[in-house]
Amino acid sequence: MQIIIQVLINGIAVGAVYALIATGFSVIFNILKFSNFSHGALMTMSAFIGYFVVKATGWPLVPVILCSMLAGGTIAVMGEFVAFRRITKRNTSPIYFFVASITLGTLFEGIVNTWVGANFFAYPAFFKNSTVTIGSFVISTSDLIMLLFASAVLLLLTYVIQKTKMGRALRSVSFDRDTAYLMGINVTRTIQFAFFISGSLAGISGVFLGINYTLTTSLGSLVVKGFIASVIGGLGSMSGAVIGAVLLGLLETLLTFFLGTGYKEVFTFLIMLIFLLVRPQGIAGSNVQEKA
Amino acid sequence: MSALFVMILTKSLITVIAVTGVYVLTGLTGMFSLGQAAFMAIGAYVSGICVVKFGIPFPFAIIIAILAAVLVGMIVGLPTVRLRRDYISLITLGFGEAFTALLNKLTKFTGGAAGFYGIPKKVDLLVVAVSAVICIALVALFKNSKYGRQCIAVKSDELAAKAMGINVPRIKLTAFLFSVALTAYSGCMYAFYVTYVDPSLFGWKRSADWVIMVFFGGVNSLSGSVFSSFLLTGLPEALRSFAQYRYIVYAILVLIIINFKPNGLFGEFELTPKGISKAVKKLKVKLGSKKGGTDNAA
Numbered sequence: 001m002q003i004i005i006q007v008l009i010n011g012i013a014v015g016a017v018y019a020l021i022a023t024g025f026s027v028i029f030n031i032l033k034f035s036n037f038s039h040g041a042l043m044t045m046s047a048f049i050g051y052f053v054v055k056a057t058g059w060p061l062v063p064v065i066l067c068s069m070l071a072g073g074t075i076a077v078m079g080e081f082v083a084f085r086r087i088t089k090r091n092t093s094p095i096y097f098f099v100a101s102i103t104l105g106t107l108f109e110g111i112v113n114t115w116v117g118a119n120f121f122a123y124p125a126f127f128k129n130s131t132v133t134i135g136s137f138v139i140s141t142s143d144l145i146m147l148l149f150a151s152a153v154l155l156l157l158t159y160v161i162q163k164t165k166m167g168r169a170l171r172s173v174s175f176d177r178d179t180a181y182l183m184g185i186n187v188t189r190t191i192q193f194a195f196f197i198s199g200s201l202a203g204i205s206g207v208f209l210g211i212n213y214t215l216t217t218s219l220g221s222l223v224v225k226g227f228i229a230s231v232i233g234g235l236g237s238m239s240g241a242v243i244g245a246v247l248l249g250l251l252e253t254l255l256t257f258f259l260g261t262g263y264k265e266v267f268t269f270l271i272m273l274i275f276l277l278v279r280p281q282g283i284a285g286s287n288v289q290e291k292a
Numbered sequence: 293m294s295a296l297f298v299m300i301l302t303k304s305l306i307t308v309i310a311v312t313g314v315y316v317l318t319g320l321t322g323m324f325s326l327g328q329a330a331f332m333a334i335g336a337y338v339s340g341i342c343v344v345k346f347g348i349p350f351p352f353a354i355i356i357a358i359l360a361a362v363l364v365g366m367i368v369g370l371p372t373v374r375l376r377r378d379y380i381s382l383i384t385l386g387f388g389e390a391f392t393a394l395l396n397k398l399t400k401f402t403g404g405a406a407g408f409y410g411i412p413k414k415v416d417l418l419v420v421a422v423s424a425v426i427c428i429a430l431v432a433l434f435k436n437s438k439y440g441r442q443c444i445a446v447k448s449d450e451l452a453a454k455a456m457g458i459n460v461p462r463i464k465l466t467a468f469l470f471s472v473a474l475t476a477y478s479g480c481m482y483a484f485y486v487t488y489v490d491p492s493l494f495g496w497k498r499s500a501d502w503v504i505m506v507f508f509g510g511v512n513s514l515s516g517s518v519f520s521s522f523l524l525t526g527l528p529e530a531l532r533s534f535a536q537y538r539y540i541v542y543a544i545l546v547l548i549i550i551n552f553k554p555n556g557l558f559g560e561f562e563l564t565p566k567g568i569s570k571a572v573k574k575l576k577v578k579l580g581s582k583k584g585g586t587d588n589a590a
Contacts, residue, residue: 273367276372
């Protein structure tokens with residue numbers, strides 16, 4: 001029994017990181033209505049920036065994450081300027097966003113590849129004790145930190161989006177860009193803000209993934225988990241994405257625990273397929289319809 | 293012709309076959325598949341295993357491989373064609389990753405991450421070139437058929453297409469399965485030309501590259517897609533001397549095209565007698581108006 005609970009806690013921690021990826025992805029999906037495929041490469045890039053900050057300064061985890069967030073956000077805003085600004089202004093079919101985001105991802109990955117090459121890197125150990133004992137449970141410290149940090153960030157994000165002026169602007173631009181513009185909202189700045197949020201979320205998730213796995217240039221492919229989580233949760237819904245991500249993390253760890261590793265990707269795909277057959281609108285049920 | 297040149301040409305032609313498939317899906321129907329390379333993998337592995345492990349003759353192996361890919365495509369496609377078009381790119385992405393993981397795991401059949409060796413070399417430049425021409429012709433016929441026109445209608449406006457009585461999910465599925473079949477065929481060609489395949493060849497980056505090729509050449513132009521798949525497969529090879537930067541150069545080039553010439557290099561232009569005469573007429577009008585302008589100024 002005890003081991004099951006530990007597996008569950010691990011699953012929730014994994015799910016929390018997936019939730020960060022999925023929310024970062026759905027912020028952009030909400031505002032510009034396209035799937036941002038450069039998110040994974042951005043994760044890789046900011047994870048490497050975090051790594052080199054640690055190497056250069058030896059700072060503890062939290063400042064490193066903040067640096068990586070800042071870097072991710074800045075790069076995302078620059079990426080928006082380079083790849084998406086003209087397409088937003090032209091206001092044509094969202095398919096151009098899609099292709100531009102794939103290309104931007106290729107560009108990021110190319111830059112990381114020329115920068116670090118195909119080597120393996122590992123973050124230094126941030127914690128003295130690799131496990132924490134609470135009562136009779138032994139939890140890995142990185143899991144605990146991941147869980148706490150991710151929850152804090154998600155709560156902060158909810159506050160920003162629901163209560164602040166900028167968050168309200170974000171929601172109204174997501175709802176209807178033209179009307180928001182007519183109401184005097186600076187649409188361009190709001191979109192930049194959304195990209196900054198998405199990029200900083202990519203920064204955090206990149207560092208956490210780098211701690212959990214080895215740091216390579218293909219780290220960004222884990223973004224698939226975030227995509228799957230947001231499909232399970234319902235595309236375009238942020239709370240749905242979080243629920244979907246935690247559920248996915250739990251299912252994945254449990255299935256791995258009972259059936260062994262290796263088939264993990266196959267499981268996650270099957271989970272997604274079953275969800276689409278049974279409840280295509282996702283858990284949250286906000287099925288964004290394509291505008292005619 | 294040097295051996296290297298023949299190899300690059302053959303590989304480009306194999307890419308052309310796959311890209312004709314992606315053109316049907318992306319260019320005609322407006323759907324994106326980021327797991328298309330996995331269907332190429334199905335073609336390559338199934339035909340290879342059929343020939344090597346079961347001794348089935350090559351042509352039958354190709355047919356089995358294409359059927360297998362279409363069957364899998366049906367499983368992936370059925371739940372997604374009713375939904376918003378974003379879903380198909382996410383689902384196929386998940387499928388592609390899952391499938392490569394499976395290939396890595398089923399070591400007994402596929403050789404795992406080390407790859408699948410010892411496929412006999414059955415195709416050469418001629419076979420690939422003839423196949424490419426046939427595939428291009430098939431897609432051109434498809435584009436001008438009832439189905440192709442329905443696909444274009446679905447791409448431009450799904451709601452209007454539905455109102456006109458087009459069965460949207462069905463036409464989406466048709467386009468998806470047709471493109472899967474073409475891609476699987478290119479996988480067969482690849483396996484029996486290179487004689488070696490491994491799972492890392494079929495990641496989502498390859499599928500993304502194909503989508504980029506279709507857009508680069510012009511979403512509405514089959515000739516554009518074919519041309520750009522030649523160019524963009526050849527370009528990284530030609531830039532090999534500064535290999536490090538080739539993907540950066542490539543990405544910047546594509547970003548420029550998408551931002552400044554969203555219809556791609558070719559736009560609507562098709563390399564047919566009719567298309568050429570149209571283009572020439574346009575050019576004449578353009579030159580004529582320029583001349584008129586200078587006359588007025590004088």
